[in-house]
Amino acid sequence: MDSALLVHRIHFAFTATFHYLFPQLTMGLALLIVVLKTIALRRNDPVYHEAARFWGRIFGINFVLGVVTGIPMEFQFGTNWSHFSRYAGGVIGQTLAMEGMFAFFLESALVGLFLFGEKRLSPKGHWWTAVAVFAGSWLSGYFIIATDAFMQYPVGYYTAADGTLQLASFWAFVLNPWAGWQYAHNMCGAVTTGAFVMTSVGAFYLLSGKFIEHARVFIKVSVITGCLFSVLQIFPTGDEQGKMVTDLQPVTLAAMEGLFHGQQGAPLVIVGQPNEQEGKIDNPIEVPRMLSMLTYRRWNAHVRGLDSFPRQDWPGNIPLLYYSYHVMVGLGTFFIAIMAISTLLLWRGKLFHARWMLWILLLSAPFPYIANTAGWMTAELGRQPWLVYGLMRTADGYSKFVSAGNGMFTLLGFMGIYMVLGILGLFLVWREIEQGPEAEHAPVGFKTAEAR
Amino acid sequence: MASLWFGIVAVMIAAYVVLDGFDLGAGAVYLLAAKTNEERRLVLRAIGPVWDGNEVWLLAAGATLYFAFPRLYASSFSGFYLPLMIVLWLLILRGVGIEFRGHIDNRVWQDFFDVVFSVSSILLAVFFGAALGNVIRGVPLDATGYFFEPLWTSLRLSEHTGILDWYTVLTGVVALVTLMAHGSYYIALKTDSDLGRRARGFALLCWPVQFFLTFSTLVATYFIRPEIMNNYNRHRIGLLIPLVVVGCLAVMVWANPKGKETVAFVASSLYITFMLVGAAFALYPVMLPARDHQYDLTIYNTAAGDHGLRVGLAWWTLAAVLAVGYFVFVYRMFRGKIKVQVEEGHGV
Numbered sequence: 001m002d003s004a005l006l007v008h009r010i011h012f013a014f015t016a017t018f019h020y021l022f023p024q025l026t027m028g029l030a031l032l033i034v035v036l037k038t039i040a041l042r043r044n045d046p047v048y049h050e051a052a053r054f055w056g057r058i059f060g061i062n063f064v065l066g067v068v069t070g071i072p073m074e075f076q077f078g079t080n081w082s083h084f085s086r087y088a089g090g091v092i093g094q095t096l097a098m099e100g101m102f103a104f105f106l107e108s109a110l111v112g113l114f115l116f117g118e119k120r121l122s123p124k125g126h127w128w129t130a131v132a133v134f135a136g137s138w139l140s141g142y143f144i145i146a147t148d149a150f151m152q153y154p155v156g157y158y159t160a161a162d163g164t165l166q167l168a169s170f171w172a173f174v175l176n177p178w179a180g181w182q183y184a185h186n187m188c189g190a191v192t193t194g195a196f197v198m199t200s201v202g203a204f205y206l207l208s209g210k211f212i213e214h215a216r217v218f219i220k221v222s223v224i225t226g227c228l229f230s231v232l233q234i235f236p237t238g239d240e241q242g243k244m245v246t247d248l249q250p251v252t253l254a255a256m257e258g259l260f261h262g263q264q265g266a267p268l269v270i271v272g273q274p275n276e277q278e279g280k281i282d283n284p285i286e287v288p289r290m291l292s293m294l295t296y297r298r299w300n301a302h303v304r305g306l307d308s309f310p311r312q313d314w315p316g317n318i319p320l321l322y323y324s325y326h327v328m329v330g331l332g333t334f335f336i337a338i339m340a341i342s343t344l345l346l347w348r349g350k351l352f353h354a355r356w357m358l359w360i361l362l363l364s365a366p367f368p369y370i371a372n373t374a375g376w377m378t379a380e381l382g383r384q385p386w387l388v389y390g391l392m393r394t395a396d397g398y399s400k401f402v403s404a405g406n407g408m409f410t411l412l413g414f415m416g417i418y419m420v421l422g423i424l425g426l427f428l429v430w431r432e433i434e435q436g437p438e439a440e441h442a443p444v445g446f447k448t449a450e451a452r
Numbered sequence: 453m454a455s456l457w458f459g460i461v462a463v464m465i466a467a468y469v470v471l472d473g474f475d476l477g478a479g480a481v482y483l484l485a486a487k488t489n490e491e492r493r494l495v496l497r498a499i500g501p502v503w504d505g506n507e508v509w510l511l512a513a514g515a516t517l518y519f520a521f522p523r524l525y526a527s528s529f530s531g532f533y534l535p536l537m538i539v540l541w542l543l544i545l546r547g548v549g550i551e552f553r554g555h556i557d558n559r560v561w562q563d564f565f566d567v568v569f570s571v572s573s574i575l576l577a578v579f580f581g582a583a584l585g586n587v588i589r590g591v592p593l594d595a596t597g598y599f600f601e602p603l604w605t606s607l608r609l610s611e612h613t614g615i616l617d618w619y620t621v622l623t624g625v626v627a628l629v630t631l632m633a634h635g636s637y638y639i640a641l642k643t644d645s646d647l648g649r650r651a652r653g654f655a656l657l658c659w660p661v662q663f664f665l666t667f668s669t670l671v672a673t674y675f676i677r678p679e680i681m682n683n684y685n686r687h688r689i690g691l692l693i694p695l696v697v698v699g700c701l702a703v704m705v706w707a708n709p710k711g712k713e714t715v716a717f718v719a720s721s722l723y724i725t726f727m728l729v730g731a732a733f734a735l736y737p738v739m740l741p742a743r744d745h746q747y748d749l750t751i752y753n754t755a756a757g758d759h760g761l762r763v764g765l766a767w768w769t770l771a772a773v774l775a776v777g778y779f780v781f782v783y784r785m786f787r788g789k790i791k792v793q794v795e796e797g798h799g800v
Contacts, residue, residue, distance in 0.1 A: 064551045067504065068544040074514060078529020079536055082598065085529075089522020090756035093515075094764065100508070100515035101771035108505040109778035113785075116501075120785070158757075164522075166757030399530035401600040410537040417541055421548065428555055 007407035008080045008398040013380070014411065015072050017373055018418045022066030022425075024372050027141055027187065028194020029059045030134040035221055037130050041123055051217045052130075053118070054437035055198065060115045061428050065421055072414070074100075080407065084387055084397030090166040091157045091173060092147045099143035106136040141190070142183055149179035151388050152379070153248050165391070178244060182379070185237035188229045189375060192335055193368040195226030199342070200365035201433055203358040214437040216352055219361075223346055227339035234332050239294075245382070246295045249389065251309040252382035255318045256325040257291055262305035266291040274322045279307070315384040316394075324377035331371035338364060453762065454755040455737070457520035460768070462732040464516055468509035469580070469728060470634075470721045475499040475506055477635020479546065479573025480628065483566065485639060485654055489559075491647045492566060494790055496550060498642040501786045503550060505779065507543070512775075519764060523597065524739050524754040531591060531599040532583065535615050539579050546572040574628065581627025585620035588673060588680070588731060589613075593742035593749065609676060619676055626665045630724060633658035637708070637717040642790050652708055655716070659705050666701065666727075670694070677741075680734040693730040697723055 033055050040048030074096065077085045113121070114129040121129065150157075156173030157165045167173060202218030205211045245253050254260075258269050260279040268290035272281035292301040306314060315321050338360060345351035351358075383389060387397040478499050486492045518525040529536060549569035553562055589609070592599045604614035607621070616624075636655035640648050673680060684690045700723035707715040735741070740749040755761065 064547065068547045071511060071543055072540045074511060074518075075529060075536055075540055077518065078525045079533050080530075082526035082530035085518065086523050086526035086597075089518055089525060090760055093519030093522050093525075093756060094760060097512075097515040097519035097764070098767060098771070100512035101768060101775065104508045104511055105505070105771070105775035105778055108508045109782050112501050112505075112782070117785075160757055167760035167763065170760075170763045399533070401596075401598045402530050402533045403600075406533055406600075410534070413537065413541060417544060421544070424548065424552060428552065431555070 002395065004400075004402070004404040004407060005395055005398050007404045007411060008402070009394070011080050011407055011411045011414070012076055015069070015076065015414055015418075017376070018422075019066065019069040019073055020372065020376065021369060022062045022069065023137070023141070024190045024193045024369070025197060026059055026062050026066055027137045027190040028192070029055055029062075029198070030130075030137050030194075031191055032194050032198060032222060032225060033059065034127075034130050034134050035225065036217070037127050039221075041127055047213050047217055050437045051214055051221075054214070054432070056115055057432050058197075058429055060111075061425060061432070063111060065425050069418070069421070080399055080402065081387075081397055082399040082401075084392065086164065087392055087397070088150070088165045088388055090160070090164055091154075092150055094167060094170065094173065095143045095147045095150075099140055103136050103140035103143065106132065107140065110136060138187065141187060142179070145183040145186060146174055146176060146179045148379070149176040149182055151386075152182075152383055153178040153244075154388055154391055165388070178248070181237055181240045181244060185233065185241050186375075188233040188237055189368070189372045191229040192226060192233060193372060195222040195229065195339075196335070196361075196368045197365050198222035199226060199361045200363075203361040204433070205436075206352060207355065207358050207362060211436045211438060219342075219351065220346065223339060223342045223351070226335070227343045230332070230335040230339050234336065238329075238332065242294065249382065250304050251306065251313055252315060252321075253295065254304060254306045254309070255315045255321050256378060256382060257303075258318075258322045259291065259303060259305040260307060262303060262308050264292070264302045265289040265300050266303040266305075268294065269326075271326075274319050276318060313385065315382055317381055317384070321378060321381040321384075324374040324381060328371050328374040328378055331367050331374070335364075335368065335371070453758060453765075454520075454751040456765070457516075457755065457761060458732075458736060458739070458751045461513060461517050461520060462728070464509060464513035466725045466728045468506070468513050470724050471506035471509055472503070473631045473634050473724060474638035474717075475503040475635070476573045476577050477631035477633065478639055479569055479635070480577055480632045481635050481639070481651070481654055482570040482573070485636065485650050486647060487650075489562065492562075493554075494643050494647055495639060496553065497790050498639060500550065501782060504547070505782060507547075516768070520756055520761060521739065521751070521754040522756055524749050527593065527598050527749060527754075528591075528740055531593075531601055532586070532615065533600065534603050535579055535583065539576065542572040542576045542579070546576065577628040577631045578624035581624035582616060582620040584627070584728075584731065585623030586615060587740060588623070588735070589617075589619055589676060590741035590743050593740070593747040594744075595747065597747070597749070599742075619672060622665070622669055622672060626662075626669050629658055629662050629665055630720075630727075633662055633704070634717075634720045634724065637704075637713065637720050640708075641713040641717050644789055644791070648713075652711075652713075655704075655708055659701075659708070663701055663705075666697070679745075683734055683736060690730075690733050693726050693733060696726045697730065700726065 033052055036048055036052040036055065039045065040052055077089075077096070110129050110132040114126070114133045117129065118126050150173065153176060154165070155176050155178075156167065156169040156171070158168040160166045198218050199222045202215040202222065205215035206219070242253075245256070254262075257266075258272065258274040258281050259266055260274075260281075265288070267284075267286035267288045269281055270285045270287065272284035272286075275282045289299045292303055293299050295301065295303055306318075342351055342357060342361065345354055345357055385393050385395070387394040478495055482492065482495055486495045514525075545568050549565045549572065553565035553569070556562075586601070591601060592613075602614045604616040605612050607616065607618050609617050609619060633655045636651040636658065639651035640655065643651070700719045703719035704716050704723070707713075707719060737751045738748045739751060739754060742748050
């Protein structure tokens with residue numbers, strides 16, 4: 001692989017992966033905070049109010065990090081992927097600009113009011129700011145997913161005389177069928193992250209014997225929400241997306257599943273290592289005929305394997321794609337199990353005293369981050385070798401005039417800065433957790449002090 | 453249609469420079485004008501509620517540019533690769549500096565973020581000015597429609613020029629001084645007491661430098677790029693623009709000592725706007741001039757398809773109305789002078 005291409009790919013992948021650690025939490029928390037605030041308003045319960053404020057502070061720190069790491073994403077379309085932008089900008093420019101114009105302005109205005117305007121606004125008014133923050137961040141997510149959906153399954157475009165893609169139908173492009181399920185699937189993932197982080201902090205408080213009342217509120221709200229969304233994550237959203245991949249990117253499906261040879265009644269590989277040299281899975285543990293059932297709803301259906309497709313159309317990194325997909329699915333199943341058991345214990349009134357389960361919940365917080373990252377890696381590695389599926393190869397899309405040396409320089413720069421940001425973020429979130437939900441200390445401040 | 457989008461992007465960039473300009477400028481004078489912790493908190497509180505909203509204009513202008521002129525976005529962003537990446541790092545550091553400073557009430561923590569905030573603001577102002585200088589001076593575009601500029605070669609203007617040469621350094625310094633004055637007017641407008649007085653004095657000090665640099669830049673621009681006069685010769689009405697610029701400078705120096713802070717701030721905003729309008733007027737319909745004019749990127753050879761631009765106009769208008777609505781709301785909510793609040797806990 002051309003080394004400049006590799007540098008530009010890692011550049012985007014690294015900055016996108018790091019960036020998405022923050023929005024997945026803030027989009028998930030935005031929903032949970034609306035839930036907390038709604039209950040607080042209805043019951044006029046101070047514990048719920050304090051819980052909402054506490055998660056607002058955690059939200060605020062992550063939001064700042066999400067914003068500052070998000071700006072480079074927009075720039076990189078031009079800086080690192082200029083040939084792609086020139087080719088497809090006439091179409092995807094629509095959603096990227098809409099995100100800027102609709103979502104960013106809304107968020108920048110409303111987040112300040114939400115975080116620091118509680119004393120200035122009526123309780124109802126403040127509830128509305130929380131709803132607006134939720135709507136803004138989820139809207140933002142849709143525009144990005146619609147952009148990605150175009151790269152996965154291009155619709156609503158025509159090829160202009162100069163060879164570039166241009167918009168033919170706005171609604172076909174914005175309401176891309178791929179985007180619908182991908183969005184639903186992705187947002188379930190974000191809520192799962194938010195729910196697991198909230199449960200984890202609740203479990204931490206209960207295990208340490210601090211802030212018991214708040215911890216119970218955290219756990220109650222997040223376990224019920226988490227249970228619901230981790231189920232929705234797999235069925236119907238994950239299932240439907242799998243079917244879309246089967247129909248529209250069959251070679252991707254074969255690579256994800258490690259199916260080297262097409263067959264009738266194809267098995268589902270649960271564990272095993274893809275062996276590209278010999279074209280098989282080493283040490284497989286399989287469920288017979290399951291893959292045929294999941295993809296075509298028939299035990300005997302024929303599933304096409306990698307051997308049905310020309311080699312140059314295979315995704316470039318099959319082992320990584322295979323593992324990303326299996327990690328995502330494995331963790332998704334694990335989330336349902338954890339949340340279902342927790343819900344059951346909650347319903348029986350035993351969860352708050354089941355220390356073993358609280359320990360599991362405490363330690364589970366990192367896994368949704370891994371699952372979300374693995375899910376995005378599945379989507380983007382699975383799209384390879386295409387940048388715009390079937391239209392432009394990744395190798396043709398990067399900035400040909402930005403050398404590997406310059407790309408490496410800025411990649412290393414981002415790695416350094418993001419390491420500092422990561423440490424700062426963890427440190428500040430840890431401080432909030434330590435000070436706890438009762439602390440009436442002033443938050444970030446200025447946005448702010450005026451508002452108080 | 454493309455001309456309309458040229459206008460829209462130009463207005464958005466002007467809005468960005470005027471709005472984020474005052475908080476960048478406030479950041480640039482921050483260490484000099486605000487001496488005590490109290491005063492620094494006042495400055496941060498003056499820009500705190502609005503700075504990230506202001507910065508969204510940059511993102512929105514960038515995204516609109518991408519949407520309307522994808523080929524220009526592709527060429528210029530990859531060509532200006534290094535300075536843009538440095539701008540990104542500075543934006544990250546600056547945002548974190550403003551937002552995280554108040555989290556911990558510790559002198560070392562706060563001093564650290566004060567310097568991060570101020571230094572990144574200064575460098576951003578210089579880089580934005582230099583970027584504008586590059587656009588006016590022209591870049592080595594060729595038949596591929598792309599170019600790549602290193603940060604610097606020698607500081608002379610030659611065939612293989614970098615981002616920084618004497619001319620773009622000059623425009624960078626003009627931007628810095630202009631925004632320092634702009635930020636000072638804003639601080640004067642938003643605060644009283646010693647801080648407000650010091651900011652006014654600082655702006656007064658900036659004025660002769662600003663005046664001198666404005667004229668030397670205009671003269672220098674004429675010498676390195678005489679073509680900029682073409683549009684002015686063709687449409688005489690354009691000559692009103694430099695007159696407004698001079699008028700704004702005069703109003704600033706008149707209003708500031710009299711304590712008419714609002715007038716001075718508005719004059720400074722208009723000065724910035726018309727400097728940019730003047731540049732856009734001179735460039736039109738070129739968006740990024742090449743050394744060799746046959747490779748100029750213009751609104752005609754970079755615009756997106758007509759249908760896309762037409763559709764965009766519908767949602768852009770709606771979104772712009774909403775955005776202006778939020779801005780009016782937020783600025784109204786935080787209007788007036790900021791007083792020292794004694795009862796406030798730690799935090800800022």
